[in-house]
Amino acid sequence: MKDNITKSNQVVLTEMRSPEKVMRLSRMGSSFQTRLSFMRSLTRRITKEKWKFEKIRFDIDKDGYGVSVYAVHTLERTYSLVTFTNAIDPKMRTDRVVAEVWDATFNLFDGVPTEADIKRLSANTPKQESGRFSPSELVMGRANKSLRLFEHVTSSLSQGKQPDVDLLASVSYLMRTTAVYGSGKFGCADREKIAKRPETRGAFQVELLTVYLFRWFTIELVEHVAKMRGGRKAVSLNPEISKYLGIGNATGLGMAPFLIKHPVLIHNWVLARETALSRVIALESYTPETLSFFSKYLLRAIQHIAEWNVEDKIQTARILKTREDLKLLANWFADEENLKQPFLWERILRFAESNFSLEGQELTISLLLEPHGELVDDLADDMQTSTETELDPSMSLTQLNDLLQKSFSWALEIDFEDPEKQRRFWYYSEEKLEPRFGDRYVDPGAEQEMPLAVGRDVYLLSKKIKSISADISVGAFVQKYPEFRHIIGRVQTVVRFPYAEIRDNILDAEMRPIDMLRFKLAFFGASNFDPKSELWTRITLFQGVPLPDKLLEQDSEEWAFPVIPALEVR
Amino acid sequence: MSSPEIVLSFNEVMFYFSRAAVGVGLPYGLAEEFGRSSIWIAAGGLDPAAFTSSGLKSHDDAQSSLSASQTENGRETVLTCSGEKKLSSLLAGPTVCDWISAKDTDSNKNQYFSAKNVDHPFLLAAAVGSLNSGSWEISWQDSRGTLYAVLTADHGNWKTSWDTADMSLISGAADVTIRSVERSLFNANKWNVKKSYSGINRERVLETGVQIYETWPIIHSFFTRCLVPSTEESRKSGAGAGIVDTD
Numbered sequence: 001m002k003d004n005i006t007k008s009n010q011v012v013l014t015e016m017r018s019p020e021k022v023m024r025l026s027r028m029g030s031s032f033q034t035r036l037s038f039m040r041s042l043t044r045r046i047t048k049e050k051w052k053f054e055k056i057r058f059d060i061d062k063d064g065y066g067v068s069v070y071a072v073h074t075l076e077r078t079y080s081l082v083t084f085t086n087a088i089d090p091k092m093r094t095d096r097v098v099a100e101v102w103d104a105t106f107n108l109f110d111g112v113p114t115e116a117d118i119k120r121l122s123a124n125t126p127k128q129e130s131g132r133f134s135p136s137e138l139v140m141g142r143a144n145k146s147l148r149l150f151e152h153v154t155s156s157l158s159q160g161k162q163p164d165v166d167l168l169a170s171v172s173y174l175m176r177t178t179a180v181y182g183s184g185k186f187g188c189a190d191r192e193k194i195a196k197r198p199e200t201r202g203a204f205q206v207e208l209l210t211v212y213l214f215r216w217f218t219i220e221l222v223e224h225v226a227k228m229r230g231g232r233k234a235v236s237l238n239p240e241i242s243k244y245l246g247i248g249n250a251t252g253l254g255m256a257p258f259l260i261k262h263p264v265l266i267h268n269w270v271l272a273r274e275t276a277l278s279r280v281i282a283l284e285s286y287t288p289e290t291l292s293f294f295s296k297y298l299l300r301a302i303q304h305i306a307e308w309n310v311e312d313k314i315q316t317a318r319i320l321k322t323r324e325d326l327k328l329l330a331n332w333f334a335d336e337e338n339l340k341q342p343f344l345w346e347r348i349l350r351f352a353e354s355n356f357s358l359e360g361q362e363l364t365i366s367l368l369l370e371p372h373g374e375l376v377d378d379l380a381d382d383m384q385t386s387t388e389t390e391l392d393p394s395m396s397l398t399q400l401n402d403l404l405q406k407s408f409s410w411a412l413e414i415d416f417e418d419p420e421k422q423r424r425f426w427y428y429s430e431e432k433l434e435p436r437f438g439d440r441y442v443d444p445g446a447e448q449e450m451p452l453a454v455g456r457d458v459y460l461l462s463k464k465i466k467s468i469s470a471d472i473s474v475g476a477f478v479q480k481y482p483e484f485r486h487i488i489g490r491v492q493t494v495v496r497f498p499y500a501e502i503r504d505n506i507l508d509a510e511m512r513p514i515d516m517l518r519f520k521l522a523f524f525g526a527s528n529f530d531p532k533s534e535l536w537t538r539i540t541l542f543q544g545v546p547l548p549d550k551l552l553e554q555d556s557e558e559w560a561f562p563v564i565p566a567l568e569v570r
Numbered sequence: 571m572s573s574p575e576i577v578l579s580f581n582e583v584m585f586y587f588s589r590a591a592v593g594v595g596l597p598y599g600l601a602e603e604f605g606r607s608s609i610w611i612a613a614g615g616l617d618p619a620a621f622t623s624s625g626l627k628s629h630d631d632a633q634s635s636l637s638a639s640q641t642e643n644g645r646e647t648v649l650t651c652s653g654e655k656k657l658s659s660l661l662a663g664p665t666v667c668d669w670i671s672a673k674d675t676d677s678n679k680n681q682y683f684s685a686k687n688v689d690h691p692f693l694l695a696a697a698v699g700s701l702n703s704g705s706w707e708i709s710w711q712d713s714r715g716t717l718y719a720v721l722t723a724d725h726g727n728w729k730t731s732w733d734t735a736d737m738s739l740i741s742g743a744a745d746v747t748i749r750s751v752e753r754s755l756f757n758a759n760k761w762n763v764k765k766s767y768s769g770i771n772r773e774r775v776l777e778t779g780v781q782i783y784e785t786w787p788i789i790h791s792f793f794t795r796c797l798v799p800s801t802e803e804s805r806k807s808g809a810g811a812g813i814v815d816t817d
Contacts, residue, residue: 095810096809096810097809098805098809132576132577134577134779135579135776135777135778135779146817147817148817149817171817176817183581184579184580184581184582185579185581185582186582187577187578187579187582187779188579189579189776190579190580190581190776191581192580192776193776193777250810251810252809252810253809253810254810391599391668391671392671393668393669393671393672394671394672427797427798428796428797428798429797429798429799429800429804429805429808429809430794430797430798430799430800431800431805433797434800434809435809436798436804436808436809437808437809438798438804438808443801443803443804443808444798444799444801445798445799445804448795448796448797448798451598473672475665475668475669475671475672476640478599478664478668479638479640479661479665479668482596482597482599482600482636482661482664483597483599484597484599485597485598485599485600485603485664486597486598486599486602487599488599489599532810533810535809535810536809536810538817
C-alpha cells in the first residue's frame with residue numbers, strides 16, 4: 001500500500017503550526033533532534049555518496065600526546081582533520097571561552113595539509129583564539145577530556161576488559177568540544193568559500209564533519225593509549241560501545257546571539273521542519289513499513305528517555321513528564337481502534353498536543369518525521385539559505401506601522417516601561433570577547449549592549465512613529481533618526497519570513513538563555529541535553545552513529561534515539 | 571611591501587569594522603552599512619582599514635557630522651550638512667544608497683544626487699558599490715581641481731579614474747555627484763585605460779584573506795570600545811560553564 005498525499009501542498013501550508021505557537025522560548029527550549037537535523041543530513045550524504053575515510057598520520061606518544069591527520073575523501077574533494085593533543089594542568093581545564101589550554105585542539109583543513117601547513121598550524125592551533133588561521137582552514141576547535149571516563153576506558157581496555165557500560169552511559173563521550181568555529185572566525189575561510197560546494201553547502205556541515213572526524217579520533221586515541229599501557233593484553237573497544245560513544249559539547253552564551261543575528265536562516269530551519277510535519281499529517285493512510293518503523297522508534301525513544309538522567313532539577317522534572325507522555329503514546333498506539341481511523345499521524349499529533357508537555361509534543365513530532373524520509377528529506381536542502389536584512393526607504397511610515405501591528409504584536413504587547421522587562425542585556429567581554437549576559441541595573445556595560453533586543457527596539461520604534469504626525473518615507477525618517485535604521489530594515493525583511501523571530505522578550509528578568517541554546521543544538525542533531533545552569537549546557541553529538549568503517553555499510557538512519565548497547569559484558 | 575598587520579576574513583571585516591563604527595558612536599544600522607562598504611573595498615583587493623579609518627576618525631574627532639538635510643531641486647537632490655561641519659560619509663553613503671533604492675527603475679535617468687562637503691568622498695563611492703545596484707558614476711573634484719571618479723557596474727565590477735591605491739591622492743572633503751550611467755559606459759573608451767576591479771577578484775580574496783596594514787590598530791582601537799571590561803563577578807556569573815570543569 002502506498003502512502004497517499006491527499007492534500008495539496010497549498011493546503012498543507014495553511015495547516016502548519018503557527019509562528020505564535022512554535023517560536024516561543026518555552027517550546028524552542030523543548031526541541032529534539034529530527035531527521036532534518038544537520039548531523040542527520042551529513043551522515044545520510046556520507047552513506048549515499050560513500051565517502052572514504054583515511055588515517056593519514058598518527059604521531060601520538062604512549063600518553064596520547066602528539067599530532068594526527070584524519071582525512072575524508074568526498075566525491076570531489078578531500079578534507080583533513082589536523083589534531084594536536086597536549087598534557088595540561090587539570091586546574092586549567094575549563095570549558096569557558098576564557099580557557100587558555102585544552103587537551104586537544106584541531107582544524108579542518110581544506111585538502112591534505114603539507115608538512116609546512118602542519119608546522120604552521122602547530123604554532124597556532126594550540127593557541128586557539130590567540131592564533132591566526134588562513135582560508136585553507138575551514139574550522140578551528142578544541143576539546144577537553146572527560147577525565148573520569150577517558151581514564152576508566154583506558155584502564156579497562158589495557159587490562160583486556162571492556163569498560164563499564166553504565167559508567168559510559170552516565171557521561172556518553174570521551175572528550176567534549178568546548179568550541180568549534182567556522183565561517184571566517186580567526187582568519188579561517190569564509191562560509192562563502194564553500195557555500196556552493198555540494199558536500200558543504202548545507203548548514204554547519206563542515207563544523208559537524210569536523211566533530212564526526214574528531215569523534216573517530218577520540219576512539220582511536222583511547223585505544224592507542226590503552227595498547228601502549230597494556231601491551232598485548234590490551235583489547236579494542238567493542239564496536240557497539242564505540243558506536244554508543246558520542247562527542248560531548250559544552251555550549252554557552254555564544255550560541256544564543258546567532259539566533260537573533262540570522263533571522264531568515266532560522267526561519268528556513270523552522271519552515272523545513274514545520275513543512276515536513278504538515279506533509280506527514282496530511283497522509284490519510286499509512287504503510288505497514290511506516291507503521292512498523294514508527295513502532296520501533298517509539299520503543300527506542302521510550303528507552304532513550306528512560307536512560308536520560310541529569311542533575312538539573314527543572315530538566316529532571318521535564319524528563320519525568322516526558323516519560324509519562326511516551327507511556328500514554330504507547331498505550332494509545334497499542335489500541336488497534338486508533339490505527340483503523342484515517343489520518344493516523346495527524347491524530348497522533350493532536351493527541352500529543354492535547355495531553356503532553358511541550359517536550360512530549362516536540363518529541364512526538366520528531367517521532368512522526370522519523371518513518372517518512374522519502375517524504376521529507378528533500379526539505380533539508382533548503383535549510384542553509386539566508387539573506388541579509390534590507391531597508392526599503394520608499395515605504396511610508398504608515399505602511400511601516402501597519403507591518404508592526406500585523407507582525408510584531410507580540411513585541412508591542414510587552415510593557416518595556418517596566419524595568420524588569422529589560423533587566424538583562426547581552427555584551428562582549430573584553431576578556432577574549434566572551435559573550436556574557438548582564439543585569440542592566442547592576443552590572444557595568446549596558447551602553448555596549450549587543451543589538452539583539454528586537455522586541456524592545458520594535459516597541460521604541462512604534463512609540464517614535466506615533467510621535468510623528470507627517471506620513472514621511474522611511475528614507476526620510478532614518479535620515480533624521482538613524483538609530484532606527486537597523487530595526488526598520490529587520491522589520492521590513494522578516495515580515496516575509498514568519499518563523500524568523502523569537503516571539504518572546506529576550507531581555508526579560510526571567511529569560512532563560514538555555515532555551516535558545518537547546519533550540520539551536522536540536523537543529524544540529526544533539527542529544528542528552530544536560531543543563532548546568534540557565535546559561536550553559538552539555539550535550540552529546542553523534543551518539544549512536546556508526547564509526548566511518550561501519551557508516552558506509554549500515555543504514556545511516558539507524559541511529560536516532562541512541563540507547564545503551566545490550567552487551568554480554570554488562 | 572611590508573607584511574600585513576593582520577589577515578582577516580570577510581566575516582571578520584564585517585565584525586571588526588562595523589563595531590569600530592559603533593565604537594565611534596554610529597548607530598548600529600549605519601555601522602552595518604559601513605561594514606558592508608569595508609567588505610566591498612576588501613573584495614577589490616584593497617586594504618579596507620587604509621580607506622576607512624580616516625572616515626571613522628573624522629567622526630570621532632567631531633570634524634564631521636551625521637546631521638543633514640535633503641532637498642529636491644529640479645533634477646538634483648542635494649544633501650547638505652545641517653551645521654558648519656563636514657558631512658560625514660558614514661551618513662552620506664547610506665543616504666545616497668537609500669535614494670538609489672527608492673528610485674523607480676523607470677524614473678528619469680537625468681536625476682542626480684549631490685552630497686556637499688563630504689569628508690571622505692571615496693567612502694560614499696564604496697557605499698554605492700556595496701549596494702551592487704547597477705551602473706553609477708560617483709565623481710568629485712579636489713581642492714587642486716583634480717577630478718576623481720568611481721564607476722560601478724554589475725557583478726561587483728568597478729573602475730577608478732586614478733591608477734593608484736595611494737589614499738593621500740584622494741583624501742580631502744569635496745562635493746560629490748552621483749548619477750546613473752549607461753551600462754555600456756564601463757567599456758567605453760573614456761574608461762578603458764582606467765584602473766579596473768573585477769568581481770572575480772572577490773573569489774581570489776576568499777582564498778588569500780584580506781590583508782590589513784599599518785592602520786589596523788586604529789580600527790582595532792575603535793572596536794575595543796564596544797567591549798565591556800571584565801569583572802570577577804561577570805566572569806563568574808555572566809557567562810556559561812564553570813571556571814574549572816571536570817567530569
